[in-house]
Amino acid sequence: MLLDLNEEETLLKESLDQFAAGAIRPKIKPFVDRHEFPTDLVKEFLSLGFMGTAYDPNFGGGGLGARGSSIVAEVLARAEPGFAAIYLCNSAPMSVIARYGSDELKRKWLEPLCRGDFIASFGVTEPSGGSDVASIKTRAVEDGDSFVLSGSKVFSTNAGTPLHGASTFVAVTDPELGPKGLSTFVVPVGTPGFKVGKPGRKIGWRIADSVELFLDDCRVPKSNMVGNRGDGLKQILTTLSLGRILVGASGLGLARKAMDLAKVYGAGRKIGGTPIFNHQGLTFPLADGLTKIHAAELMIRNAACLADAGRPFRLETSMAKLFATEMASEVADIALQVHGGYGVFEEYEVSGLLGEARVLRILEGTSEIQRLVIARELLA
Amino acid sequence: MKVLVPVKRVVDYNVKVRVKSDGTGVELANVKMSMNPFDEIAVEEALRLKEAGKATEVVVVSIGPAQASETIRTGLAMGADRGILVKVEGNVEPLAVAKLLKAIADEEKPGLIILGKQAIDDDSNQTGQMLAALLGWSQATFASKLEVDGSDFKVTREVDGGLQTIKLKGPAIVTTDLRLNEPRYASLPNIMKAKKKPIDDKNASDYGVDLTPHLEVLKTSEPPGRKGGVKVKDVAELVSKLKNEAGVL
Numbered sequence: 001m002l003l004d005l006n007e008e009e010t011l012l013k014e015s016l017d018q019f020a021a022g023a024i025r026p027k028i029k030p031f032v033d034r035h036e037f038p039t040d041l042v043k044e045f046l047s048l049g050f051m052g053t054a055y056d057p058n059f060g061g062g063g064l065g066a067r068g069s070s071i072v073a074e075v076l077a078r079a080e081p082g083f084a085a086i087y088l089c090n091s092a093p094m095s096v097i098a099r100y101g102s103d104e105l106k107r108k109w110l111e112p113l114c115r116g117d118f119i120a121s122f123g124v125t126e127p128s129g130g131s132d133v134a135s136i137k138t139r140a141v142e143d144g145d146s147f148v149l150s151g152s153k154v155f156s157t158n159a160g161t162p163l164h165g166a167s168t169f170v171a172v173t174d175p176e177l178g179p180k181g182l183s184t185f186v187v188p189v190g191t192p193g194f195k196v197g198k199p200g201r202k203i204g205w206r207i208a209d210s211v212e213l214f215l216d217d218c219r220v221p222k223s224n225m226v227g228n229r230g231d232g233l234k235q236i237l238t239t240l241s242l243g244r245i246l247v248g249a250s251g252l253g254l255a256r257k258a259m260d261l262a263k264v265y266g267a268g269r270k271i272g273g274t275p276i277f278n279h280q281g282l283t284f285p286l287a288d289g290l291t292k293i294h295a296a297e298l299m300i301r302n303a304a305c306l307a308d309a310g311r312p313f314r315l316e317t318s319m320a321k322l323f324a325t326e327m328a329s330e331v332a333d334i335a336l337q338v339h340g341g342y343g344v345f346e347e348y349e350v351s352g353l354l355g356e357a358r359v360l361r362i363l364e365g366t367s368e369i370q371r372l373v374i375a376r377e378l379l380a
Numbered sequence: 381m382k383v384l385v386p387v388k389r390v391v392d393y394n395v396k397v398r399v400k401s402d403g404t405g406v407e408l409a410n411v412k413m414s415m416n417p418f419d420e421i422a423v424e425e426a427l428r429l430k431e432a433g434k435a436t437e438v439v440v441v442s443i444g445p446a447q448a449s450e451t452i453r454t455g456l457a458m459g460a461d462r463g464i465l466v467k468v469e470g471n472v473e474p475l476a477v478a479k480l481l482k483a484i485a486d487e488e489k490p491g492l493i494i495l496g497k498q499a500i501d502d503d504s505n506q507t508g509q510m511l512a513a514l515l516g517w518s519q520a521t522f523a524s525k526l527e528v529d530g531s532d533f534k535v536t537r538e539v540d541g542g543l544q545t546i547k548l549k550g551p552a553i554v555t556t557d558l559r560l561n562e563p564r565y566a567s568l569p570n571i572m573k574a575k576k577k578p579i580d581d582k583n584a585s586d587y588g589v590d591l592t593p594h595l596e597v598l599k600t601s602e603p604p605g606r607k608g609g610v611k612v613k614d615v616a617e618l619v620s621k622l623k624n625e626a627g628v629l
Contacts, residue, residue, distance in 0.1 A: 014454060015457065
């Protein structure tokens with residue numbers, strides 16, 4: 001069956017479930033309340049090597065592909081959606097290096113990232129660009145055996161944390177070539193001119209910090225270019241598409257969390273002397289929610305299988321991401337409704353899930369972008 | 381020194397157990413199964429001994445259905461070196477388990493066997509003690525601390541009145557209590573290695589052990605629902621109720 005896990009996936013899920021129950025859940029609430037990055041908890045997670053789940057064992061990965069990493073994102077999101085954010089925002093730079101980087105680059109950056117020595121971030125979106133990655137303005141000018149980068153990026157998650165070690169940037173190397181003039185670079189933390197802005201307070205991904213990044217004549221060696229000059233756009237589009245599987249999986253985990261909370265709260269709540277779950281008004285929406293959770297799980301797993309098999313996956317990842325993240329918002333809303341008035345109080349975990357779910361419909365391509373991708377395939 | 385750790389596949393501790401409708405036992409169909417938590421503590425302790433250079437090999441053994449190999453893999457993913465699966469269908473009583481483990485210990489010749497003090501399914505709390513008797517080895521149950529002294533051991537036990545420290549001559553049997561350690565999470569590199577570690581497939585008949593049960597389960601039932609409490613107005617009424625109604629004084 002599509003959802004059956006193989007031996008390694010079973011062990012992976014088992015260990016992650018234990019980490020979620022034993023480490024994340026008991027400790028995470030104060031960090032969520034303060035919108036604070038849980039440094040020690042993330043360090044403990046990194047030490048277990050799970051950041052490398054998807055990647056080539058020759059470079060320290062687990063070789064479990066998109067199927068394995070979607071399990072990680074789902075389990076983490078079910079514990080705390082922001083924790084999955086830290087994972088999947090680290091996955092984007094890792095994926096681009098793993099897919100397109102030279103062996104030297106992989107040895108230098110992918111291996112320590114798999115090992116969990118530090119985390120990375122991705123600099124794609126620009127203040128004026130939003131979803132339009134082809135309008136990137138950050139420049140990379142060739143100078144001897146280096147490139148000099150200047151420009152700025154927004155919404156770069158993980159970059160402001162004490163565990164941040166490097167960022168991958170997409171910049172214009174050849175302006176005259178338009179969309180074919182973009183290239184990707186690894187910029188290590190500590191490079192002169194690489195500055196990090198202050199994190200803003202968000203309604204979702206509360207424990208993950210998303211910051212503005214500034215490149216002020218940042219010089220990196222030519223060997224820090226990921227793959228070929230001019231392949232930047234192709235690389236981002238594929239990386240984003242793979243990332244959509246993980247964002248979808250985060251939505252799935254979030255919806256399961258909402259369902260867990262609704263079940264526990266609803267089971268102990270009565271109205272007019274009758275348990276609220278004796279009323280179809282609340283149980284039917286939950287039944288619909290569970291059905292959609294199942295559908296999302298199948299779509300995500302299928303998209304991951306396609307990606308791992310090396311088959312075309314862009315359409316299926318867009319559909320899985322669109323469906324799973326819209327569904328997550330819906331189920332979070334139903335779960336809040338089950339809580340009644342208490343559902344809007346911050347001391348009830350369910351209150352925060354609406355904002356957490358909302359983020360997922362925007363990043364790695366908004367729901368509207370997914371519909372564009374899907375429609376293009378339909379009309380192709 | 382080789383350390384042998386028996387591990388049992390049980391209903392996961394997070395599962396809300398349901399009694400089968402015919403009362404013959406608890407529902408196991410589609411129920412998440414895991415390693416008995418006390419056995420995880422036993423595996424962890426054995427791994428710590430190995431990491432401290434006090435043990436050379438950690439062998440996990442499970443007696444149960446074919447799926448118990450998953451429980452062994454969990455132990456291997458934590459870091460154990462190899463596994464032995466003794467395939468048995470249906471319920472195996474503690475005495476039969478102890479006899480099988482004795483046969484395995486005779487073959488493997490471990491310097492130490494660490495077991496969970498009990499399994500969370502039937503809560504028998506017998507296997508370790510029976511195994512010690514069958515082997516004629518010294519034993520320390522309910523351990524909260526374990527120190528190795530050459531081939532001997534110093535064990536702190538959790539007893540009713542507090543803590544008791546005893547010295548054991550090796551080879552020995554130790555059963556774990558909750559506070560002995562906190563088991564690790566299996567890391568990705570260890571999960572990847574687990575697949576390549578060997579599991580020896582055996583059957584009970586390989587050891588010539590008779591598994592015929594000596595006990596018969598007559599009925600399994602849910603615990604009675606909790607009754608509401610009452611408020612008493614003073615101490616005198618409380619004492620009177622404890623004496624006359626509850627019969628506990």
